[in-house]
Amino acid sequence: MTNKFVNQQQIQTDKQQLQQLLSVQEKSEIDQLLAHYPQPGGACIDALAIVQKYRGWVSDQAIAALAEHMGISLSELESVATFYNLIFRRPVGPVLMHPCNGISCQLLGYKKIQQQLRAALQIEEGETSADGQITLISLPCLGACDKAPVMLVREAISDGQPGTSSESLLVNLHCTELELLLQQFKESAL
Numbered sequence: 001m002t003n004k005f006v007n008q009q010q011i012q013t014d015k016q017q018l019q020q021l022l023s024v025q026e027k028s029e030i031d032q033l034l035a036h037y038p039q040p041g042g043a044c045i046d047a048l049a050i051v052q053k054y055r056g057w058v059s060d061q062a063i064a065a066l067a068e069h070m071g072i073s074l075s076e077l078e079s080v081a082t083f084y085n086l087i088f089r090r091p092v093g094p095v096l097m098h099p100c101n102g103i104s105c106q107l108l109g110y111k112k113i114q115q116q117l118r119a120a121l122q123i124e125e126g127e128t129s130a131d132g133q134i135t136l137i138s139l140p141c142l143g144a145c146d147k148a149p150v151m152l153v154r155e156a157i158s159d160g161q162p163g164t165s166s167e168s169l170l171v172n173l174h175c176t177e178l179e180l181l182l183q184q185f186k187e188s189a190l
Contacts, residue, residue, distance in 0.1 A: 021065035026054055040070045044080040048087050057088040092135040093128045097153050102141035104148035113149055
């Protein structure tokens with residue numbers, strides 16, 4: 001038989017512990033964000049992005065703390081967090097590689113590029129390389145169909161063409177393994 005009486009003191013303790021999971025900076029930015037929305041649920045995506053900005057990903061505990069802080073249900077926030085593939089629910093590397101798997105990219109070489117990336121990194125879709133540096137997550141469409149196939153790396157589109165943003169990525173990334181991958185990407189797109 002279950003206890004039908006709720007321990008209010010335990011609930012209060014749990015709420016206090018949840019609030020301690022968010023940093024002062026996170027709470028401050030989230031509060032500023034909430035001031036612009038008539039309903040707190042409208043700020044879910046942006047609030048999750050704030051937490052992810054500071055932590056690199058959003059843990060179950062962070063979602064519980066955020067839901068408590070925003071005054072919304074855990075299930076409402078969880079449904080938003082799991083719907084959007086750019087809200088990361090587990091740790092990711094500092095370099096995120098997002099090959100586009102939209103229809104134009106599918107027709108123009110996505111599968112080959114995806115296979116090369118998985119082989120070179122020795123990981124599967126959604127995993128992070130053994131050194132913890134590169135995470136591979138395909139996205140449904142990057143909106144650059146005229147340049148297909150494309151890939152998003154560190155928030156910059158690489159279209160595999162010589163002289164484009166992929167070369168500037170190499171300068172900024174300083175990663176031999178990534179240089180090789182982007183070179184293979186260029187060659188496979190030609």
